[in-house]
Amino acid sequence: MSKYIPNTDEQKREMLSEIGAAEIDDLFSDIPEKIRLKRLLDLPKPLSDMELAKHMQTLSDKNSDTDHYTCFLGAGAYDHYIPSIIDHLISRQEFYTAYTPYQPEISQGTLQAIFEYQSMICLLTGMDVSNASLYDGASAVAEAVLLACRATGRAHVLAAKTLHPESREVLRTYTKFSGITVEEYGFLDGAADLSDLEARLSPDTAAVVVQNPNFFGIIEDIKEIAELVHKNKSLLIVSCDPISLALLKPPGELGADIVVGEGQSLGNPLSFGGPYLGFFAATKQLMRRIPGRIAGETVDLSGRRGFVLTLQTREQHIRREKATSNICTNHALNALAATIYLTVMGKNGLREVAELCLQKAHYAYSRLVETGKFSPVFNSPFFKEFAVKYSGDVHKLASRLLEQKILAGYIVENDYKDMDNVLLVAVTEKRTKQEIDTLVERAVCA
Amino acid sequence: MNDFEIKKYSTEHEWVGVDGDRAYIGITEYAANSLGEIVYVELPELGNELNAGDVLGVVESVKAASDIYSPISGKVVEVNEELTDNPEIINEDPENCWIAVLEISDPAQLDELMDEKEYEEYCAEEE
C-alpha cells in the first residue's frame, strides 16, 4: 500500500457498500472487457524512500555538475549566480503546490508575483505590456511570429541566421503546418547583414526576428534594423538576454514591437535544459493579441486592491479554436524565481552583474587571443560570450579540457558548417580570474 | 435613435437600423444580456468592404467573446469610437448603441432579415 494513498482497506469497503458496489471492479464496468489489462504493468518494483534517494543520488553522480567543472558553456543557457533566498522562497508549498490562479481570492500571492514580474519585464525591455511568461525562449520566438502574422495578415518571416539555432528550429516546426514561410538573412562580421535583410524584405513580410546579443554574443544595432523593418510595415521581434538589458538600451526604445527571450539567466538553474521561462512583451497596440496569461490589478467589493487574470478572452479556454494561441501554461514558478532574482539584484545589482560579465568575457577573450592559438572570428562589440577560432582541432581541445574538468564552450561547427574549429565561450560573473587563467593555460598546453 | 425607417434583426442577434443608404449595426438586448458586462469592443476598420456574414467586430465580456457578423454587405463608413473607452454603454442601452455604419450595397438583403415580431419569436425559441 502506497503511503500516498490514505484510505484503509476497511474504509474502502465502507465506501463501496455506501456506493452499492460489491467490489472496486464494478466501478470500471463501462470499460469493455476486451481492453482490460489482465496483468500488472511491466514496471520496476516499488522503491522505499531510502532506496529511491540512493538510486537518484547514483544517477545524479553520473553527471558532471558545474560545482566540479568550470563552465564556459553558454549558447542559450548560462551558469549565473543564484542567490540562496530564491530556492527557499519558491519551495514554500503555497507557491509550488498551487494551481493556476483561477480563484483569485485564494491566489493573491501568485497573482501579485505575476504582476510584479510583468512590471520588471517591462522595465527591462522598455515595452508596454508583458505576459506572465511562456515555456522558454525558443517557443516565445515562435509565438511572437504567429502573433505578427495574425496582426499583419502576412505570411512571410525573416529570421536572422544569428538567431539561436534551436529557436530557428522551433520556429520552423511551429510554422511548417500553418502556411508561413520562414526565410533566413545573413550576417556580416557576426552582426545582421542589413543589405541582405533589406533585399529579402517583401510586401508579405510579417516580421523580422533578430537576437540581441546574438548567438555569437555580438551586440546588434537594433535601431537601424527597426527602421528598415518599419519602412516595410513589418513588425520587429527582438529576442534578448535579460541580463544584458541592465546595460544595453531597451529594445522598446529602439523600435521593437515584440520583445521575447530566454529568462533562465534570471535565477533559474541550468537543470539540463529545463524548466526555464520565456518572457514575452509587446507594445500596447498588440496587447489584445498577446498569447498566454496576463495578471491585472483591480479592487474587491470593499475597495481593497487585488489582482486577477485578465483579458482572458484571448485564451483557449474561452476562444477555443479562435484563441490567440493554444498555450494554457505559464512557467509560473520559474517566473517567480526570476521575480525574486530581479528583486534581490535590484536596480544596481543587475547592472553590476552585467558589467562583471562584460569585463570578464573581454579579459578571457584578450587572454585567449594573446596566446596565438586562438584568433578572432569577428570584430563587432560583444557582451558575455564570444567566438574564437582554434588553431587545432576544436573537438580534441574540448575533450582534453573536459578531462581537466573544464567545460570549454560550444562548438559552433555543429550548427554553422563552414565555421570549423570555432569555439563559442561564455563568461559569466561566476567565473574568477583564476578560472579564466586556468582555461587559457590548459588550452595552450592541450 | 429608435426612429429608423426600418429596423431588422439577424439570427446572430445583430440589429440593422436603416437611414437612407446608411445602415447602423448593433447587437440586440438579448445578445447583450447573454454576454453580461461588456468590457471590450473590437471595431472594424473604416473603408473595409464587408459581405453579409463576414465578421464585423468582436464584443467581449470578462468570460466570453462573441463575433459580430455583418447582417448585410457594405462598406464601413463610420465606427462608434466612444466604445473604445466606454464599452459598457452597450449594456446601458443595446438597442440604441450602434457599433458601425455601413453603406448599403444591396438593399434586397434587408428583406431576408427578421422584423421585430419575428425576432421576438426567434428569441423565445432559443431560450
Place this chain on the structure above:
Amino acid sequence: MKTGTLTIFEKSRPGRKAYSLPECDVPKTPLSELIPERLLRDTPPGLPEVSEVDAVRHFTELSKRNYGVDSGFYPLGSCTMKYNPKINEEAARMKGFTQIHPYEPEESVQGCLEVLYKTGEMLAEITGMEKFSLQPAAGAHGELCGLMIMKAWHESRSDTARKKIIVPDSAHGTNPASAAVAGFEVVEVKSDENGWIDLKSLRETMTEEVAGLMLTNPNTLGLFDGNILEIADIVHEKGGLLYYDGANMNAIMGITRPGDMGFDIVHLNLHKTFSTPHGGGGPGSGPVGVVKKLVPFLPKPVIEYSGKSYYLDYDRPLSIGRVKSFYGNFTVVLKAYAYMLSMGPEGLRQASETAVLNANYILKKLKDDYLLPYDRVCMHEVVFSALKQKEYGVSALDIAKRLLDFGYHPPTVYFPLIVKEALMIEPTETESKETLDRFISAMKQIAKEAETNAEYLKSAPHNTVVSRLDEARAARNPVLNEMSRAAE
C-alpha cells in the same frame, strides 16, 4: 483605493540592497571602449531596491495569500491536484541534476539521459505506446506536437486532403486551439444522452477530409466512453488517426491502456497524473507517445540506448523537428520518474482505483443535493450541475466562492461547456475518507444555504484576504504593471 499588500516597488528605498557580488578581479576596460555609447542604456532599469530581509518577508507574505495542495483539499476537476511527494522535490534539487548544462557532452550527462530514457520507457508501458518524446513542456504543447505528428504522417503518405480534426463538444479548450495552431479546421461532434460520443454523428463527420479524432477517455464528464473500440474502428476505417488527450489518465493506470483502446498518439500531463507540482501555473510536462508507425515523426532529438550508453539521436529525417529548446522540462520529468519508482505497478493501479472510488463516493453522497446530469458510475471525477440551486438565484460560481470560506479549493466550474452551471469535482486518490466526508458535509450545508440564505452565498467568500474582485474593471481599464498604475 485601499492598497492592501504593498508591491515590492512600493517597498523600495534607494540605497538598500539584497545582493552580494565579488569585486571585479580582472583588469577593467572602460565601458565606452567595449560598447558604443549609442547602444548603452541611459538610466538603469527601475527595479526595486530592498534589503534581503525585505525581499524574504515580501515573498513570504505573498505566499501566505495563496492556497496549495499542502494547505488542504483541492478537488479541482480535470486538474488532478494530488499530493506532491517531497522526496521527489529533494531528488530534483540534487546538484548532479540542477547544475548540468544542456550542451555538455553525452559522456558527462549519462545520468540525465538515463532518467529521460527510462521515463519514456515506463510511460510507453503505461499507455501501450511504442515510444515517447519528453520535449513538450505542457499538455497543450503535447497536443500541438501530437497533431503535427498526425499531419506529418498523412503528408508523408501524400494524403494531403485531410484538413480537419474532429473534437467532441465536451473537449478541453486546448484541443480546438491546438488543432487551429497546427493548421487544422475544427469540426465538433456531439455527445449522446450517456455523455458518450454520438456514433451516428461521428460516422457522418468522419470523412476522407478528416485527419483524426481528439478524445479524452474518460471524457471531461468523468465518464468512460464504452464505445471506444467502435469509435476507433470508424476513425481508422476512413484512414484517420486517434489522438488521446491524457488529462484524465489518473482514472485508468494499470486498468486499461490508450494503446489497447486503439489510440495512435497520446499526450500525458506529468503535472497531473504523475504527481509533479503545478507551481502556480507551471512548469508542467506534456510528453507525447506514439505507436510504432509514427515513431519516425517524433520531435528530435530522441534519446536512445546503444546497449552501453545513452545518446541523443538527431538523425531523424522524418521528424517534425523541435518543439522546444533542449530536451524538455528535465527536472519535472525527473520528479515523475521518481514517483513511478516509488509507486510501482501495483501502486499505480491502486492510485487509479482509489481515485475512482473517491469520486463515486462523492457522487453517491451528493446526488440528492445537486443535480447529476449523467447519473451513472463515474470515473475519477464527477460532474454536478448547480441548476437546482439556480432556482434560488445561486450559481455554480457562488457555490465555488462559498467553499473558500470552508477552507477548500473549489471544484472546476462552468466546464465542460455542455453541462449548464457545471461543478466538476476530482478528489484524487491522495485524500482520505475523513477529508471527503468533511467536504461532503460542507457541500450539503451550502445546498441548504442556497434555499435559506441565498444572499449570503452570492456575497461569498467572507473569510478570504480579499473578497470578490471586479474582473470587468480589470478588463476594461487594464493595469498590467506598476508603471501603468502610476500613469492612471
